Amino acid sequence: MANDALNVNAHPAPHGVNGQTSSIGITVRGSDWYWAVTAIMTVATFVIAGLSFTKPRNHRIFHYITAAITMVAAIAYFTMGADLGQTPITVEFKRSNPKVSGTPDNQDREIFYVRYIDWTITTPLLLLDLLLTAGLPWPTILYTILLDEVMIITGLVGALVQSSYKWGYFVFGCAAFLWVAWTVTWTARKHAISLGNDIARTYTICGVWTIFLWFLYPIAWGLCEGGNVISPDSEAVFYGILDIMAKPVFGALLLWGHRNIDPSRLGLHIRDEHEDPASGSGAHQAEKGNKDSSDGIANNGVTPATATPATNTV
Numbered sequence: 461m462a463n464d465a466l467n468v469n470a471h472p473a474p475h476g477v478n479g480q481t482s483s484i485g486i487t488v489r490g491s492d493w494y495w496a497v498t499a500i501m502t503v504a505t506f507v508i509a510g511l512s513f514t515k516p517r518n519h520r521i522f523h524y525i526t527a528a529i530t531m532v533a534a535i536a537y538f539t540m541g542a543d544l545g546q547t548p549i550t551v552e553f554k555r556s557n558p559k560v561s562g563t564p565d566n567q568d569r570e571i572f573y574v575r576y577i578d579w580t581i582t583t584p585l586l587l588l589d590l591l592l593t594a595g596l597p598w599p600t601i602l603y604t605i606l607l608d609e610v611m612i613i614t615g616l617v618g619a620l621v622q623s624s625y626k627w628g629y630f631v632f633g634c635a636a637f638l639w640v641a642w643t644v645t646w647t648a649r650k651h652a653i654s655l656g657n658d659i660a661r662t663y664t665i666c667g668v669w670t671i672f673l674w675f676l677y678p679i680a681w682g683l684c685e686g687g688n689v690i691s692p693d694s695e696a697v698f699y700g701i702l703d704i705m706a707k708p709v710f711g712a713l714l715l716w717g718h719r720n721i722d723p724s725r726l727g728l729h730i731r732d733e734h735e736d737p738a739s740g741s742g743a744h745q746a747e748k749g750n751k752d753s754s755d756g757i758a759n760n761g762v763t764p765a766t767a768t769p770a771t772n773t774v
């Protein structure tokens with residue numbers, strides 16, 4: 461079946477939105493690639509959701525978070541494959557390369573704002589996956605997620621700005637990212653190391669993978685939405701490969717690492733239906749011989765289970 465999305469969804473075609481058209485947009489090949497990534501994200505979602513059934517309900521938190529990440533990405537990629545979720549923005553840098561030059565009377569580039577809606581939802585979930593693995597106190601997790609939102613939203617606003625002011629937003633975004641990168645590589649790693657070798661190893665592999673990949677996103681932004689250096693088809697490939705590495709491949713590494721880690725060791729005391737509400741997940745801790753309720757690090761900053769079992773039993 462031929463891919464007709466660029467004509468079906470655009471008024472006027474191709475890439476038209478609200479009567480305006482971008483002359484610098486994806487081709488059918490770019491759209492095909494977006495469909496391929498949609499398929500990868502969809503399959504990943506079903507596999508992860510299926511694997512969650514191999515775990516008791518109170519041990520599924522990382523499966524659920526990770527499946528939500530690929531599910532949201534699948535919908536975003538469906539949108540981009542359909543040439544939707546985008547708007548024309550006049551480029552700041554007019555280029556001579558025919559792939560990004562536009563036409564004499566139109567130098568608008570197709571900006572996929574839906575990418576940022578995806579990231580606004582999924583990057584906090586990726587951080588939650590990581591920082592819960594490290595047993596970081598919840599106020600630090602929340603604050604890091606807030607700065608992550610600053611990073612993504614400034615990236616979105618900058619992408620939608622035509623003038624050089626877009627780089628102001630880019631700088632705000634990079635500053636916020638440095639905080640996130642610091643927390644992941646330093647603060648949270650120290651916490652993970654205090655929880656035992658298996659947790660430290662899982663955290664380090666996933667954390668290093670994440671920060672290495674995340675550093676490439678602002679570079680892609682500079683070449684695409686910012687500098688108009690590479691074509692929207694190349695943009696699709698660049699961000700697409702990054703997203704596959706940062707979501708399904710990251711998810712596989714994380715869930716594999718978690719296969720023998722009881723969430724209660726991370727301070728995640730989650731009660732299952734057959735457990736006595738009054739005893740919280742104390743049973744779990746006793747059974748595994750963990751020290752996390754007494755050392756004050758691995759309990760996400762919540763009062764230890766032994767003191768007030770009801771408050772930290774979700």
Ligand code: RET
Nearest residue numbers: 612615633634637674677678681703706
């Ligand atoms: C922007 C531009 C502003 C400066 C910075 C950025 C970083 C974005 C990142 C995105 C990560 C996305 C992921 C998606 C999931 O698959 C917004 C491009 C620093 C790090 C991991």
